[in-house]
Amino acid sequence: MNWTIKTKIAIILFASLIGILIISSFMIYSSITQVHQSNKIKQINNAVYLAQDINKKMDTARKNDQNFLLNPSDQLVNEVNKNIDSLTKSITKLNGLGLGIGTQTKILKSSTEDYSLSFNNLAASKKVIGYTEDSGKLGALKSTFNKMTKIINNTNNEKLQNLSLSTKLIQTQFINKPTTENYNTLVEDINKMDELANETLKNGSYSNYSALSISLMSDFQSLNSFKNFETSSINSYEKIANTVTKNVNSTISILTKEKNSLYQKQEAIQRTLLITMIILGIFVLIILSLFGGWLYRSVSQSIRVLRKGAFIIGDGDLSYRVPIKGKDEFAELATSFNQMASSMESTMTKVTGAAERLSSSSQNLAAISEETNAQAVEVNEAVQQVAIGAQNQAEHLEESMALLTKVSGAIHQTSSFSEAIGKQSNKAQEANQQGLKVVSILEEGSTQFLEIAKHLISDIQGVAQQSTEIISILKVIKDISSNTDLLALNAAIESARAGEAGRGFEVVSHEIRNLAERSKMETTTIESVIKNIINKLNDISEAANHLNQSLNKQDYNVKQTKSAFDDIDKNVDSINSGIEKINNAVDKVTSANKALSSKLEEISAISEETSASTEHVSGSSRSQTEAIEEVNKAAQSLQDISLILEQEVAKFEFSTSQDDPLVNMEEDAKNEEQGIEQLAHLNEEIAITQELSDKTKN
Numbered sequence: 001m002n003w004t005i006k007t008k009i010a011i012i013l014f015a016s017l018i019g020i021l022i023i024s025s026f027m028i029y030s031s032i033t034q035v036h037q038s039n040k041i042k043q044i045n046n047a048v049y050l051a052q053d054i055n056k057k058m059d060t061a062r063k064n065d066q067n068f069l070l071n072p073s074d075q076l077v078n079e080v081n082k083n084i085d086s087l088t089k090s091i092t093k094l095n096g097l098g099l100g101i102g103t104q105t106k107i108l109k110s111s112t113e114d115y116s117l118s119f120n121n122l123a124a125s126k127k128v129i130g131y132t133e134d135s136g137k138l139g140a141l142k143s144t145f146n147k148m149t150k151i152i153n154n155t156n157n158e159k160l161q162n163l164s165l166s167t168k169l170i171q172t173q174f175i176n177k178p179t180t181e182n183y184n185t186l187v188e189d190i191n192k193m194d195e196l197a198n199e200t201l202k203n204g205s206y207s208n209y210s211a212l213s214i215s216l217m218s219d220f221q222s223l224n225s226f227k228n229f230e231t232s233s234i235n236s237y238e239k240i241a242n243t244v245t246k247n248v249n250s251t252i253s254i255l256t257k258e259k260n261s262l263y264q265k266q267e268a269i270q271r272t273l274l275i276t277m278i279i280l281g282i283f284v285l286i287i288l289s290l291f292g293g294w295l296y297r298s299v300s301q302s303i304r305v306l307r308k309g310a311f312i313i314g315d316g317d318l319s320y321r322v323p324i325k326g327k328d329e330f331a332e333l334a335t336s337f338n339q340m341a342s343s344m345e346s347t348m349t350k351v352t353g354a355a356e357r358l359s360s361s362s363q364n365l366a367a368i369s370e371e372t373n374a375q376a377v378e379v380n381e382a383v384q385q386v387a388i389g390a391q392n393q394a395e396h397l398e399e400s401m402a403l404l405t406k407v408s409g410a411i412h413q414t415s416s417f418s419e420a421i422g423k424q425s426n427k428a429q430e431a432n433q434q435g436l437k438v439v440s441i442l443e444e445g446s447t448q449f450l451e452i453a454k455h456l457i458s459d460i461q462g463v464a465q466q467s468t469e470i471i472s473i474l475k476v477i478k479d480i481s482s483n484t485d486l487l488a489l490n491a492a493i494e495s496a497r498a499g500e501a502g503r504g505f506e507v508v509s510h511e512i513r514n515l516a517e518r519s520k521m522e523t524t525t526i527e528s529v530i531k532n533i534i535n536k537l538n539d540i541s542e543a544a545n546h547l548n549q550s551l552n553k554q555d556y557n558v559k560q561t562k563s564a565f566d567d568i569d570k571n572v573d574s575i576n577s578g579i580e581k582i583n584n585a586v587d588k589v590t591s592a593n594k595a596l597s598s599k600l601e602e603i604s605a606i607s608e609e610t611s612a613s614t615e616h617v618s619g620s621s622r623s624q625t626e627a628i629e630e631v632n633k634a635a636q637s638l639q640d641i642s643l644i645l646e647q648e649v650a651k652f653e654f655s656t657s658q659d660d661p662l663v664n665m666e667e668d669a670k671n672e673e674q675g676i677e678q679l680a681h682l683n684e685e686i687a688i689t690q691e692l693s694d695k696t697k698n
Helices: 005-070 074-096 102-129 136-155 158-176 180-200 203-314 329-649 665-697
Strands: none
Touching: 005 074, 005 102, 005 203, 074 102, 102 136, 102 203, 136 158, 136 180, 136 203, 158 180, 158 203, 180 203, 203 329
8 A cells, every 4th residue: 555655644643633632531521520529529628617617606605605504694695696696507508508418407407496495495584583683583582581581670589580590591592502402491491480470570560571471482482483494494405505516526527428438539530540541641652653663664765765866876877767666755756856867967968068169158258358348447437537526516515504404403493492481481471370369369268367367356355254254153153152051050050959850950951061062162163264264265365366467467468469460460471472573583584594495405406416427327337347347257267167067077977868969059159149249238338328428527
């Protein structure tokens, strides 16, 4: 099967592309699998973090509810409820991740709700019992028992009083440790107190005591019920809290196992994909190596055959032909190589005959070129004289143009300065107008401020006058306080005379005297404060007068400033009119300068055309001279080359079927005639150039 090099390379490229596609597909599949596993692991990690956060929040709630049991308060109840709300939100968020732990999260949520309900029932019970001994049922018990103790203390019965103290001790024990034994002991002591009180107290006192005793027993019964409920609630929510903690730990354990399983699965997938990719890579490399070796052998064999043929032909054997094998690109190259050898063999036979004819033609060409060279030298000298005269004229014109350029620059600079001065003048005028506006605003503001200051001074003086009136009012209050003090003293004397009957009035009169003394002291303090305020107001009034004087001066200065701005505006207008006159004069000078410049440019253009013509003629003359010299050198070189060519052609070997070397002699003769015609045309150009030079001299 004759495959071309292109086909072989295409097969290798196709195999490489298939291998790359297979490996790339496995890499993409591996990446997608890893990303999927990583996302799932990330979700599980988030779930673990949430479960750990739930555990922490549960611990915080437990700490707060334990603190509540030790020191109950509404603040701790709110804290525990906040912890439970946060716990519920975290459980809902954990359930929303959808990791197959719905059963655990439902149990957690149900346990949390039970815990919340149990704690709130306990908190309500605690609140009814009383957070402190002065609140709730405890406060009612304390109040009732204190009233009973007061009644008992009035009896002066030592036995009843001792029994009361014993009952109070049992009451304290029951409140701290609400057991059935303490409750029964407390009830027995209260009954004993009731029996003894019935014997000791009178009818009126006993009826009060009996009502208090009944209320006390009722409160103790309620307290006992609430204490029992509290104990059962504590046991219940302890169990629920432990259940929540166990469920959280169980959820964390399940998630951790799932995460470890995913890690193991991911590692197994990675190992499988890696081994598969290695096997595919080795398989692709083996296939590419086999195809590459086959291509290398076929190409190297063809190159060796061509290399051998090139060496043989390079040594001069033009009759050798490369053997052709196969139909690939190297076979085409061998065919082209053989055609090239045949063409070279034919060409070398023609070159042998042409070399002899070339030698004779070059001798004739050298003789003609020497004559032409002598004529071209004479023409070149004449043209150079004309070029020198044109160059001098151009230099004088350049000096005139340079002076004119300087004058134009000075005029332009003057115009620029004039424009800049005009712009600055306009800016100054605009700034002056803005200054006038600002001064007008300042003048209005100064006038308004002056009026405000005058009004302020009058208000301050009015406040000072009213302050003096306050002092007179304070004096009246002070006199009233003194009279009140005297009246209170008289009342005290009268109450002393009245004895026991006037004792209550004596206390009232004493308090009135104290109030009168305090009124006198406060009045004295207010009087001193008002005097300080009056002094400050007097100082402010003097400062306001100084401010009024300063404002008058400021108003005068503002008016002077406005007058100065008006003068500046007039001066700027006069400057602008002077600048306009300067600009008109500069425009006239500029137009005259442009007219002169255009005339000089016309003269310069004529001079440049003359100089360019002479330079062109001179250049043409030099080119012709150089061309003739080159022709002469070429003729000599042709003689040398023809000799070398004959020697080199003699080195080659030709086959017996080579052409006659004189077959194309007629074509060589035609080429020689064309060279002679070109020399004749060159001589005509030299004659025309000489005529041009003569005209330029004239």
